Amino acid sequence: MxxxxxxxxxxxxxxxxxxxxxxxxxxxxxxxxxxxxxxxxxxxxxxxxxxxxxxxxxxxxxxxxxxxxxxxxxxxxxxxxxxxxxxxxxxxxxxxxxxxxxxxxxxxxxxxxxxxxxxxxxxxxxxxxxxxxxxxxxxxxxxxxxxxxxxxxxxxxxxxGPAVYRRSWVKAAGFDGIPNDLGEFLRLCQALKRIGHPCGFPLSHAPGDAPGYANWLLWSHGGRLVDEAGKVALDTPETLRALDYARAMQETMIPGTMGWSGVSNNRAFIGGEIGLTQNGVSVYYSLKTSTDPAQNALAADTGHAEMPHGAAGKAPETxxxxxxxxxxxxxxxxxxxxxxxxxxxxxxxxxxxxxxxxxxxxxxxxxxxxxxxxxxxxxxxxRDAMDTPFYEGYAGPITPAAGAVAENWVLVDMFARVATGEARPADSLRDAVRAARRWYR
Known part of the structure; x- marks a missing residue:
C-alpha cells in the first residue's frame, strides 16, 4: 500500500x-x-x-x-x-x-x-x-x-508475546491459569494435547513469533547469546537444558508449526485449532471488535498471562x-x-x-x-512490554552482529533442528555457536 x-x-x-x-x-x-x-x-x-x-x-x-x-x-x-x-x-x-x-x-x-x-x-x-x-x-x-x-x-x-490461551480449555486441562514453573507449564501443554486442544509455538521463520518463542526458551532457562562484553556465551548447560525442553514442548504441539508464517498462530487460535500460543494483542483485538457473536464469545474466553519465568527474574520476553x-x-x-x-x-x-x-x-x-x-x-x-531487561542480543552490546544473528535466524534454527529431530542438542548448539561467532568477531 x-x-x-x-x-x-x-x-x-x-x-x-x-x-x-x-x-x-x-x-x-x-x-x-x-x-x-x-x-x-x-x-x-x-x-x-x-x-x-x-x-x-x-x-x-x-x-x-x-x-x-x-x-x-x-x-x-x-x-x-x-x-x-x-x-x-x-x-x-x-x-x-x-x-x-x-x-x-x-x-x-x-x-x-x-x-x-x-x-x-x-x-x-x-x-x-x-x-x-x-x-x-x-x-x-x-x-x-x-x-x-x-x-x-x-x-x-x-x-x-505473552501467553494467549483459552481459559475454559486450560481449566479443562486441570489448571486455573498459566503456571510460572517450567515443569508445570510443560505438563499443561501435555494435558491440552490429551484433551484435543494442543498448543502451538513456531520455530519457523515467522517474524516476531518464532524469535519470541526461541528467546523465551533460552532466557527462561538462564541462557544468553553473549555476555556483557559481547563474547558468544551460548555453549552452556543452560542452553542444553533449553534445547531439551524445546524438544519436549514440540511433542505437545499441533502439527505444522515448523511451517507457520507470522499469522498462522492467530488463525489457528481463532479457528479453535489450538488452546495456547504466544501473541501480541492482535488476536484479542480481532475477536473483541468482530461483529460475529461467536468471535465475541471467544474473546470472553481468551486470557493473557506472562510466559513462565523459569530461571529469569522477570518475564523472559522482549x-x-x-x-x-x-x-x-x-x-x-x-x-x-x-x-x-x-x-x-x-x-x-x-x-x-x-x-x-x-x-x-x-x-x-x-x-x-x-x-x-x-x-x-x-x-x-x-502495558509494560518495553519495561524489560531482555533484548535481541542479550546480554551484550547492541551491535550489527546482534542484528545479523537475529536476521539470520541463528537461535530459531538452533532450537528447530532439535525440536524436529534433525540434530542432537549438542550438535545443534555447536552449529549455532559457530554461526554466531561468524558475526561476533
Missing amino acids: RPIIGRRQTMGLAAGMLAGAALPARAIPVADVPAPRLVPEPGARLRVLRPAKYIDPDEAIFNQNTRRFTEQTGIEVRIDYVNWPDMPVQVAVAFNTGKGADVLIGFGADAHIYADKLLEVTDLAEYLGARYGGWYDLARVYGQRWRSSAWLGLPMGGTT ALTLVGMVPRYTPAPNAAKAYLRFMMEAEQYDPWLTGCLGYWSQPLKAYGESAVWSSDPKLAVY
Missing part, C-alpha cells in the same frame, strides 16, 4: 477501526519543556517506510496522524507499508544504495546495524524523554549507542520494537525529524496507542497512564 497523505486528502475510517479510540479521555502527564527548533527545508516532501499493519487501526490512525502533520506544515508525506518479512531487505537496500525513504521505521537493532549511515536524533529523544516521563529500558537499548548518551533512532513502540530513523542521505533531515517528533506527541500518539488497544506498547513512561490500559484488564499484561 502506498497512500500519499496530502492537505486535500480525506480519510474514511471503517466502523470498528477506531474501537479503542472512543475510550474516555485521560490526561497524559506532560512536562512543559521547549521543543527542539526544526526548520523544515523549503519544498520538503517526505517518504516514510514502515512495517504493514496486523490490525487495521495501526495504519488507519497512523495515516490520519500523518494527514494532520501535512495540514499543519504543508509537507506532503507518502507512506510505503511493507510486509514484515520484507522489511530487512527494504531497509538494507535503502541504506546500501543511499536512496529511498526519508524516514525509515525499522525493527529493533536496525539503528545499530546502520549506525554510520544515520543522523543522530539525540535532540528529539532528550526532548521527548523530558516531556513524557522518560524512556523505558528497552527503548534506550535500541535507541542509544551502547553505553552512550547519543541516540541513533527513536523507538516508537513495541509488541510483546518486545519487537519499531524504531524511527533518519538516514544521512535524505535531503530533508529537519522535515524528517519534525515528522517523528509530531507522531510521538500526545495528540497523535495516544489515539494511535489507544486505537490499537496497546498493540504497539509505549516506549515513553507517561503513556503508561493512557486510558487504554485501564479500559480492559485483559490488556494489562501488554
Whole structure:
C-alpha cells in the first residue's frame, strides 16, 4: 500500500477501526519543556517506510496522524507499508544504495546495524524523554549507542508475546491459569494435547513469533547469546537444558508449526485449532471488535498471562520494537525529524496507542497512564512490554552482529533442528555457536 497523505486528502475510517479510540479521555502527564527548533527545508516532501499493519487501526490512525502533520506544515508525506518479512531487505537496500525513504521505521537493532549511515536524533529523544516521563529500558537499548548518551533512532513502540490461551480449555486441562514453573507449564501443554486442544509455538521463520518463542526458551532457562562484553556465551548447560525442553514442548504441539508464517498462530487460535500460543494483542483485538457473536464469545474466553519465568527474574520476553530513523542521505533531515517528533506527541500518539488497544506498547513512561490500559484488564499484561531487561542480543552490546544473528535466524534454527529431530542438542548448539561467532568477531 502506498497512500500519499496530502492537505486535500480525506480519510474514511471503517466502523470498528477506531474501537479503542472512543475510550474516555485521560490526561497524559506532560512536562512543559521547549521543543527542539526544526526548520523544515523549503519544498520538503517526505517518504516514510514502515512495517504493514496486523490490525487495521495501526495504519488507519497512523495515516490520519500523518494527514494532520501535512495540514499543519504543508509537507506532503507518502507512506510505503511493507510486509514484515520484507522489511530487512527494504531497509538494507535503502541504506546500501543511499536512496529511498526519508524516514525509515525499522525493527529493533536496525539503528545499530546502520549506525554510520544515520543522523543522530539525540535532540528529539532528550526532548521527548523530558516531556513524557522518560524512556523505558528497552527503548534506550535500541535507541542509544551502547553505553552512550547519543541516540541513533527513536523507538516508537513495541509488541510483546505473552501467553494467549483459552481459559475454559486450560481449566479443562486441570489448571486455573498459566503456571510460572517450567515443569508445570510443560505438563499443561501435555494435558491440552490429551484433551484435543494442543498448543502451538513456531520455530519457523515467522517474524516476531518464532524469535519470541526461541528467546523465551533460552532466557527462561538462564541462557544468553553473549555476555556483557559481547563474547558468544551460548555453549552452556543452560542452553542444553533449553534445547531439551524445546524438544519436549514440540511433542505437545499441533502439527505444522515448523511451517507457520507470522499469522498462522492467530488463525489457528481463532479457528479453535489450538488452546495456547504466544501473541501480541492482535488476536484479542480481532475477536473483541468482530461483529460475529461467536468471535465475541471467544474473546470472553481468551486470557493473557506472562510466559513462565523459569530461571529469569522477570518475564523472559522482549518486545519487537519499531524504531524511527533518519538516514544521512535524505535531503530533508529537519522535515524528517519534525515528522517523528509530531507522531510521538500526545495528540497523535495516544489515539494511535489507544486505537490499537496497546498493540504497539509505549516506549515513553507517561503513556503508561493512557486510558487504554485501564479500559480492559485483559490488556494489562501488554502495558509494560518495553519495561524489560531482555533484548535481541542479550546480554551484550547492541551491535550489527546482534542484528545479523537475529536476521539470520541463528537461535530459531538452533532450537528447530532439535525440536524436529534433525540434530542432537549438542550438535545443534555447536552449529549455532559457530554461526554466531561468524558475526561476533
